[in-house]
Amino acid sequence: xxxxxxxxxxxxxxxxxxxxxxxxxxxxxxxxxxxxxxxxxxxxxxxxxxxxxxxxxxxxxxxxxxxxxxxxxxxxxxxxxxx
Numbered sequence: 001x002x003x004x005x006x007x008x009x010x011x012x013x014x015x016x017x018x019x020x021x022x023x024x025x026x027x028x029x030x031x032x033x034x035x036x037x038x039x040x041x042x043x044x045x046x047x048x049x050x051x052x053x054x055x056x057x058x059x060x061x062x063x064x065x066x067x068x069x070x071x072x073x074x075x076x077x078x079x080x081x082x083x
Contacts, residue, residue: 017066
């Protein structure tokens with residue numbers, strides 16, 4: 001059951017990161033979950049483990065990390081479209 005919660009919260013974190021940046025994450029729900037998990041890892045590595053914890057994620061660093069992930073993915077895809 002905790003794995004299911006982690007997937008749901010990871011998806012919400014990825015969706016929220018994309019929403020705050022104003023860009024869509026490719027892959028829909030699966031893309032949101034992946035961006036949420038990578039963002040949570042990145043945010044935790046850069047900012048530490050602080051703030052409210054939901055389903056094992058430090059929510060604020062995870063959302064900031066998801067924003068960074070969305071920006072990186074958007075920049076990569078934009079560069080690929082130009083080429």
